Amino acid sequence: MSTTLTPAPKKTNRIGLEVLSYKGGKTTLCAGCGHNSVSERLIEVFYEMGIEPWKVAKFSGIGCSSKSPAYFLNLAHGFNSVHGRMPAVATGAVLANRGIMGVGVTGDGDTASIGLGQFMHLLRRNLPLVYVIENNGVYGLTKGQFSATADLNSKMKTGVVNDLPPFDCCALALEWGATFVARTFSGDKKQLAAILKAAVSHNGLSVIDVISPCVTFNDHEGSTKSYSYMKDHEEPLHEIDFVPHFEDISVEIAEGEVQDVRMHDGSTLRLRKLDKSYNPTEKFDALGALNEAEKKGEVLTGVLYVNTEKPNFLDMLNMDDAPLATLPQSRVRPPKAALDELMEELR
Amino acid sequence: MSTLEVSPAEPRSSESARRIINDFTIQVATVNGSGSQTANSVLMRSIFQMGIPVSGKNMFPSNIAGLPTWFTIRASRHGYIGRKKEVDFLIAMNPETAREDVMTLPPGAAVIYDEPLKLNSLRSDLHFYPAPFDKLVAPVCPEAKLRKLVRNMLYDGIIAFLLGIDMEEIRKALVKQFGQRKAKAATLNFGACQAGYDFAASNLPKTDPFSVERMNETAGKIIIDGNSAAAMGCMFAGVTVVTWYPITPSSSLVETLIGSLKRHRVDKETGKATYAVVQAEDELASIGMAIGAGWGGARSMTSTAGPGISLMSEFVGLGYYAEIPTVLFNVQRVGPSTGLPTRTAQGDLLSTALLSHGDTKHPMLFPCSPEECFSMAGEAFDLAERFQTPVFVMLDLDLGMNNWMSDAFEYPTKPLERGKVLSAEDLKRLGGFARYKDVDGDGVGYRTLPNTNHPGAAYFTRGSGHNEKAGYSEREDDYVNNMERLNRKFESIRGASLRPAVDTHPAAKIGLVYAGTSRYAVEESRDQIRKEYGIETSSLRLRAFPFTHELVDFIKGHDRVYVVDQNRDAQLLALMRLEFDPREIAKLHSIRYFGGLPLDARTISDEIVRQEGL
Numbered sequence: 001m002s003t004t005l006t007p008a009p010k011k012t013n014r015i016g017l018e019v020l021s022y023k024g025g026k027t028t029l030c031a032g033c034g035h036n037s038v039s040e041r042l043i044e045v046f047y048e049m050g051i052e053p054w055k056v057a058k059f060s061g062i063g064c065s066s067k068s069p070a071y072f073l074n075l076a077h078g079f080n081s082v083h084g085r086m087p088a089v090a091t092g093a094v095l096a097n098r099g100i101m102g103v104g105v106t107g108d109g110d111t112a113s114i115g116l117g118q119f120m121h122l123l124r125r126n127l128p129l130v131y132v133i134e135n136n137g138v139y140g141l142t143k144g145q146f147s148a149t150a151d152l153n154s155k156m157k158t159g160v161v162n163d164l165p166p167f168d169c170c171a172l173a174l175e176w177g178a179t180f181v182a183r184t185f186s187g188d189k190k191q192l193a194a195i196l197k198a199a200v201s202h203n204g205l206s207v208i209d210v211i212s213p214c215v216t217f218n219d220h221e222g223s224t225k226s227y228s229y230m231k232d233h234e235e236p237l238h239e240i241d242f243v244p245h246f247e248d249i250s251v252e253i254a255e256g257e258v259q260d261v262r263m264h265d266g267s268t269l270r271l272r273k274l275d276k277s278y279n280p281t282e283k284f285d286a287l288g289a290l291n292e293a294e295k296k297g298e299v300l301t302g303v304l305y306v307n308t309e310k311p312n313f314l315d316m317l318n319m320d321d322a323p324l325a326t327l328p329q330s331r332v333r334p335p336k337a338a339l340d341e342l343m344e345e346l347r
Numbered sequence: 348m349s350t351l352e353v354s355p356a357e358p359r360s361s362e363s364a365r366r367i368i369n370d371f372t373i374q375v376a377t378v379n380g381s382g383s384q385t386a387n388s389v390l391m392r393s394i395f396q397m398g399i400p401v402s403g404k405n406m407f408p409s410n411i412a413g414l415p416t417w418f419t420i421r422a423s424r425h426g427y428i429g430r431k432k433e434v435d436f437l438i439a440m441n442p443e444t445a446r447e448d449v450m451t452l453p454p455g456a457a458v459i460y461d462e463p464l465k466l467n468s469l470r471s472d473l474h475f476y477p478a479p480f481d482k483l484v485a486p487v488c489p490e491a492k493l494r495k496l497v498r499n500m501l502y503d504g505i506i507a508f509l510l511g512i513d514m515e516e517i518r519k520a521l522v523k524q525f526g527q528r529k530a531k532a533a534t535l536n537f538g539a540c541q542a543g544y545d546f547a548a549s550n551l552p553k554t555d556p557f558s559v560e561r562m563n564e565t566a567g568k569i570i571i572d573g574n575s576a577a578a579m580g581c582m583f584a585g586v587t588v589v590t591w592y593p594i595t596p597s598s599s600l601v602e603t604l605i606g607s608l609k610r611h612r613v614d615k616e617t618g619k620a621t622y623a624v625v626q627a628e629d630e631l632a633s634i635g636m637a638i639g640a641g642w643g644g645a646r647s648m649t650s651t652a653g654p655g656i657s658l659m660s661e662f663v664g665l666g667y668y669a670e671i672p673t674v675l676f677n678v679q680r681v682g683p684s685t686g687l688p689t690r691t692a693q694g695d696l697l698s699t700a701l702l703s704h705g706d707t708k709h710p711m712l713f714p715c716s717p718e719e720c721f722s723m724a725g726e727a728f729d730l731a732e733r734f735q736t737p738v739f740v741m742l743d744l745d746l747g748m749n750n751w752m753s754d755a756f757e758y759p760t761k762p763l764e765r766g767k768v769l770s771a772e773d774l775k776r777l778g779g780f781a782r783y784k785d786v787d788g789d790g791v792g793y794r795t796l797p798n799t800n801h802p803g804a805a806y807f808t809r810g811s812g813h814n815e816k817a818g819y820s821e822r823e824d825d826y827v828n829n830m831e832r833l834n835r836k837f838e839s840i841r842g843a844s845l846r847p848a849v850d851t852h853p854a855a856k857i858g859l860v861y862a863g864t865s866r867y868a869v870e871e872s873r874d875q876i877r878k879e880y881g882i883e884t885s886s887l888r889l890r891a892f893p894f895t896h897e898l899v900d901f902i903k904g905h906d907r908v909y910v911v912d913q914n915r916d917a918q919l920l921a922l923m924r925l926e927f928d929p930r931e932i933a934k935l936h937s938i939r940y941f942g943g944l945p946l947d948a949r950t951i952s953d954e955i956v957r958q959e960g961l
């Protein structure tokens with residue numbers, strides 16, 4: 001559990017920055033919107049992890065959710081792009097500048113409808129990126145239409161009933177080759193923060209589906225993405241402790257059944273099992289558990305799947321260690337002899 | 348071969364006396380997928396090696412195999428390399444089209460054909476040369492499954508005899524084509540070629556007037572297609588992120604680029620690439636990646652054709668508003684969906700110039716030749732980074748996919764222009780910056796890249812609503828001021844725009860304005876108008892949009908200006924309408940061709956004659 005493992009927030013973090021350096025602009029989202037809680041957790045997580053904010057780049061599509069990069073980490077570059085196509089922008093930026101730590105924020109409309117294709121291909125490429133889906137089952141910004149993650153038979157505020165089955169972004173991510181998949185709830189501060197920290201430590205794409213209620217259009221009786229529905233139906237898979245690489249893991253003595261996952265940066269994701277048969281490094285366990293939960297009408301939360309072995313997109317492209325953006329001319333313009341040789345071949 | 352029924356038409360005496368040297372068009376009619384490409388490019392190259400100006404154009408269907416395709420080779424001692432409508436020498440290899448191909452030939456043309464087609468009965472005013480291709484290929488190509496390909500080399504041999512092409516040049520061209528590693532293939536093909544030559548020498552008495560004679564007009568020159576030239580230009584311009592989605596006629600640009608990058612841009616010591624190429628899932632993604640990469644500081648590019656441009660529209664608008672550099676190659680082709688996607692056009696001029704929603708306009712470059720594809724690629728990256736905006740390089744299928752004779756490219760000596768990017772040191776010195784502030788009066792602000800090691804480096808990028816400091820704003824004055832600044836930036840781009848190539852004749856009342864590949868037809872047409880009507884003309888070849896004052900001066904200096912368009916709706920003229928005042932517009936007249944083939948001189952001349960009432 002992050003808050004007990006990390007020393008109580010002092011005035012500055014391990015790189016000497018105050019939490020203020022991680023804040024964003026004032027939110028313009030509705031009071032009580034789940035998305036605001038996610039922004040708060042992101043501030044807290046980057047502060048506690050001691051990451052230089054100017055190394056982070058924030059990406060989003062279009063939606064209330066996609067506005068939120070303006071509300072955390074003002075000292076990080078941000079790019080609010082076009083609807084559903086943040087994956088492409090993030091891909092280009094990370095290729096251009098591999099030193100950045102990418103964080104994408106998207107909505108269920110942005111990812112599961114207009115951007116579904118880009119989401120699939122992002123997974124296929126395993127781009128190093130934290131990909132947060134703020135999932136409220138509706139299009140908030142266009143005033144409350146159903147999205148493709150709305151549950152069958154769930155009700156719109158006007159009483160209209162959704163007659164199409166939902167896409168489960170976690171199940172789809174697993175099918176399409178994800179290397180880190182988690183589901184959580186914006187109201188579950190501890191779990192959300194621990195998962196975000198693990199995602200930040202993951203060397204590849206981490207997909208986090210955060211049920212993030214829309215208080216204005218989808219928080220009523222009959223909604224399956226409301227605060228009260230989540231309070232009644234959230235079913236955590238495990239309790240999560242995250243021990244960052246810069247802390248001594250031996251301090252904490254684990255009790256009960258515990259599974260440790262060693263993350264790329266040396267951090268440890270410690271999962272205290274609530275269900276003995278579950279192994280988060282097994283894709284089919286994850287799919288099975290999601291399937292089971294769906295049958296029982298539960299919303300399963302926690303780290304569903306982690307694979308720390310699969311190469312990321314930058315590895316696959318065999319790219320230079322230096323960021324492409326700042327390579328000097330001498331490394332990107334071949335010498336005259338190369339042109340002469342090419343010309344000779346064409347004579 | 349005495350058993351053959353060889354029946355060339357009786358040559359008309361006047362024709363046998365008249366010799367036509369280095370001035371004819373050969374057309375090879377084949378079936379798509381029959382492997383005639385090697386034979387055609389070897390034929391073209393061997394004429395080129397004899398020092399004779401030559402051009403080659405492939406007219407192919409949107410199909411992998413089975414539909415008819417025509418390859419034309421024009422040799423011109425005058426140096427004309429545009430398309431010529433009339434075919435002088437037909438090589439009829441496609442039974443499906445042979446009849447029609449023969450019927451449309453002008454009198455006096457020559458035909459090499461596969462004997463069983465019995466084309467000689469169709470007309471009596473042509474020179475027919477039948478050859479039994481199947482019988483000839485069997486002995487020189489023992490491996491039956493290769494025969495379909497090798498068979499084509501026979502016609503190279505036959506025509507080499509008839510035109511007087513040096514067989515040694517054919518051998519050299521074959522070696523060039525196959526390279527050292529495939530020396531066996533070169534030998535096999537040359538064998539077939541020799542068999543064709545020998546057959547012709549002993550069975551086909553020459554009756555047509557066409558022949559080649561060595562010249563010295565191609566020394567030092569190269570043969571290359573526009574797409575490959577552009578690809579080379581990108582590599583030497585230091586491109587770092589390339590994103591694409593396959594589409595004819597643009598695919599070969601990136602495919603060639605990938606090959607070149609692998610060869611020249613992988614670090615010898617580390618074995619690591621100084622570039623990234625991504626084949627995206629579609630053009631929505633390829634442009635998104637290019638924009639993301641440009642934002643992140645890469646020299647990024649994508650390449651596509653009309654359908655892809657349409658899909659990219661939204662992102663390009665964001666690129667304009669958010670001021671992000673990237674380069675887009677648009678290798679133009681005919682209209683949407685199935686039908687003529689493999690035919691050439693310049694039909695995206697207007698839609699590209701104004702691509703996207705809101706007030707958007709984009710710089711475009713119009714290369715006319717491989718040299719310009721090469722140099723303008725570099726120019727485009729410099730423009731994009733200097734002015735922080737998407738820049739388009741407008742090729743067309745004719746330029747991109749056909750082989751052109753070209754001067755060798757000059758190594759770029761100008762350093763890469765990376766634009767106004769503030770480093771951590773700059774920020775330390777300045778204390779901060781305002782992303783969209785017009786500090787220098789040229790409309791171009793200063794930007795920073797993500798991952799700049801300074802707490803003041805960051806700014807937030809979004810579309811229409813931002814103030815000078817990149818803060819969110821929906822204020823009327825912020826929007827208006829920003830849009831006015833973007834206009835100032837566009838004027839700065841105009842100032843830096845490539846100047847047109849102008850050729851004014853002091854006595855000319857008529858001017859011709861055109862862009863890109865229209866050049867070759869226009870140049871030849873001006874000669875035709877001079878020779879046939881004694882009328883001098885001036886010409887101005889646009890090399891970029893936005894247009895510069897040279898164009899206005901040119902219009903002012905002539906009574907009538909014909910704007911040549913390779914599209915139905917006179918798009919180049921329409922773009923000029925957007926920029927000029929009514930007095931100038933009143934002088935503009937339109938010449939349009941949009942049939943899908945490369946523009947030819949006669950089409951232009953006929954239109955001038957008609958509109959001038961000559």
Ligand SMILES: Cc1ncc(C[n+]2csc(CCOP(=O)(O)OP(=O)(O)O)c2C)c(N)n1
Pocket residue numbers: 062063064065066083106107108109110111134136138139140141142147
């Ligand atoms: C191409 C395009 N189509 C439609 C829209 C309109 N639009 C804006 S936000 C949105 C849906 C956002 O829903 P979601 O991603 O779930 O975000 P939320 O507001 O619920 O957080 C739509 C359809 C747009 N901006 N762009």
Ligand code: SF4
Pocket residue numbers: 028029030032033034035064065136140141213214215216217
């Ligand atoms: S409309 Fe819904 S999603 Fe949008 S800000 Fe308000 S509560 Fe959040």
Ligand SMILES: [Mg+2]
Pocket residue numbers: 063107108109134135136137138139140147
């Ligand atoms: Mg939503």
